Amino acid sequence: MGAAADAATVQAVRAWSGPEGTRIVFELSGPADHRAFALTGPDRVVIDLPGSTASTGLRLDEAKGAVTALRTGARPGGELRLVLELNQASKPKTFLLTPNEQYGFRLVVDLPPAAAAPVVRRAPQSSTNRGRDVVVVIDAGHGGEDPGASGRGGAREKDVVLAIAKKLAAEVDSQSGMRAILVRDGDYFVSHRKRMEIAHEARADFFISIHADSYRDPTAKGATVYMLSEKGASDEAALLLAQRENAADFIGGVSLADKDQMLARVLLDLSQSAALNASMSAGQRLIRRMSAVTPMRRREVQQAPFLVLKSPDIPSVLVETAYISNPREEASLRSAKYQSALAAALRQGIVDYFAANPPEGSYFAMNPTAEAPSAVRHVIARGDTLSGIAARYRVSSASIRRTNSLRTDVLRVGQVLTIPRG
Ligand SMILES: [Zn+2]
Numbered sequence: 001m002g003a004a005a006d007a008a009t010v011q012a013v014r015a016w017s018g019p020e021g022t023r024i025v026f027e028l029s030g031p032a033d034h035r036a037f038a039l040t041g042p043d044r045v046v047i048d049l050p051g052s053t054a055s056t057g058l059r060l061d062e063a064k065g066a067v068t069a070l071r072t073g074a075r076p077g078g079e080l081r082l083v084l085e086l087n088q089a090s091k092p093k094t095f096l097l098t099p100n101e102q103y104g105f106r107l108v109v110d111l112p113p114a115a116a117a118p119v120v121r122r123a124p125q126s127s128t129n130r131g132r133d134v135v136v137v138i139d140a141g142h143g144g145e146d147p148g149a150s151g152r153g154g155a156r157e158k159d160v161v162l163a164i165a166k167k168l169a170a171e172v173d174s175q176s177g178m179r180a181i182l183v184r185d186g187d188y189f190v191s192h193r194k195r196m197e198i199a200h201e202a203r204a205d206f207f208i209s210i211h212a213d214s215y216r217d218p219t220a221k222g223a224t225v226y227m228l229s230e231k232g233a234s235d236e237a238a239l240l241l242a243q244r245e246n247a248a249d250f251i252g253g254v255s256l257a258d259k260d261q262m263l264a265r266v267l268l269d270l271s272q273s274a275a276l277n278a279s280m281s282a283g284q285r286l287i288r289r290m291s292a293v294t295p296m297r298r299r300e301v302q303q304a305p306f307l308v309l310k311s312p313d314i315p316s317v318l319v320e321t322a323y324i325s326n327p328r329e330e331a332s333l334r335s336a337k338y339q340s341a342l343a344a345a346l347r348q349g350i351v352d353y354f355a356a357n358p359p360e361g362s363y364f365a366m367n368p369t370a371e372a373p374s375a376v377r378h379v380i381a382r383g384d385t386l387s388g389i390a391a392r393y394r395v396s397s398a399s400i401r402r403t404n405s406l407r408t409d410v411l412r413v414g415q416v417l418t419i420p421r422g
Contacts, residue, residue: 007051008032008105010058010072010080016144017065018188021112024060024067024084025145025253028052028105036094036109043086047094047109052080066090066111088114100250102147108253131366133179134354136172137204139308140165140182141211141245144189146252149214151330158187160333161210164321167343168210175347177363178354189252192307199314205359206282206350207316209308211245212324212333213297221326222297225287226318227279228310229303241320242304249307278315281357286317286349291392292376292419293341294322294332299394315353319346376419380411393419 012027036047053074060070071083090111097106140162142148148157162184169180181202183195190198199207213224226238283301290296301317309316321342322329332338358364378389386409390397400406403420411417 006031006033007049007053010049010052010054010082010107012055013058013060013070014145015060015064015067016188018144018184018186018190019113020188020190020194021090021110022065022067023144023189023253024064024070024109024111026082026107026109027103028107031096031098031105032107034094034096034107036092038089038091040089043089045084045086045090045092045109045111047082047084047092047107048075049080049082051078054080054082063087066113084109084111086111090114095253097250097253100247102251106253129366131177131363132361133177134205134359134362134364135181135202136178136350137181137183137199137202137207137314138165138169138172139195139199139207139209140184141209141308142189142248142252143184143187144252146189146248148248149212149324151324151333152218152327153330153334155324155330155334157212157214157324160212160324160339161321162187163336164333164339164343165210167339168208168346171343171347172350175351177367178350191249191252192246195308196311199311199316204311204314205362206353207309207311207314208346208350209306209316209318211318211320212322213241213320214244214325215323216325218326220297220323221329222295223290223322224297224302224320225283225290226302226304226306226309226320227283228276228316229305234302234304238302238304242306245318246305246307275311275313275315278357279309279317282315282350282353283317285352285356286319286346288376288393289345289349289352290319290342292378293338293345296392299392378417378419380413380415380417382413384411384413385409386411389417389419395420 008031009029010026011029014025016023032049032052034047034049036045038045054072058072060067066086066088067084068087069085073081075081093110095108097108099105142158146158150156165182169182172178172180183198184190280301287296287299287301306318309318322333324330324333354364386397386400390400399420400417404417
């Protein structure tokens, strides 16, 4: 033994369970050497940390996935032993994460499921005259060890975006010719690479990633729709946002081996322009529908280098639904009513996109008139003006007047206007 081993205090422990297995995260006061191995009869995983200690009261709050309990003990020679008791045999994979904005050093122990869970996905329907269902992959951002942004009232991005994603999936599944696949349906972490793999395995026709924005100024508000940019970002704020969202892998925890594969995939992404044009087209339609239910921070699709949007052949957008850092919008994000209204608007935007750009052999290609885009309807709220509404939907005041046969610009609260196509 040459240099002294790294040793630390194990300060806290968290556990997460998902389809990829169970993840246990130990918070450390600094880097620590460790050795992990599995034992049977009963099944358990042992992690030895030479020279390290555990904070008093270090305990796992509840059983999670494969882990039923955590025991700690001091071994001769000043070695800390952590024992994870399991309800099934599992070979541990461990790695150390270095500090980031949110956390200090962490030791991650991943326990894959005993047998690889069979991937059960419905095969695309191929009834020839009806056309196949288009597949919409819905990605709730963050999850598990990575909470995303937080509101002053305690809302966490990972929770509100999952609620919206589930509502959107139900909307999509209720629509003729479409079916939804959720990237995650619980509180666990999924790497960027895995999110894209799920979309590819599902042969997604469209990928939508749902997030909530955050800014130090609590008055910042409104939704934004993003697509991948080939180079640079729309503006500095978009670049900073992409950097923050891309950091998820470091917060949620991806070992170096996974990162190398990620890089290899990104380098292969050479021919994205067709998917980028489609993403722009879809993003514009989403904005049009979202404008009826929420203020938009930007009325054009913004561009930034988001890792999760890097699928070369799948039209992909990322929606920042609202500012969780704005107390009013945080309350909206938590409200089931707002979540439902937003999910319905997103579904309409996706239908508009497929009606205009039907994939070959799909229901939308076989039934071109069935899903002709319905008109956007705007319900007049207090303070609405004709010019304000025109700007919001990027149409002229004159065309709104014409479509609705308005004799005057005076609007009544509750009045419903049909918004002409821009
Ligand atoms: Zn996010």
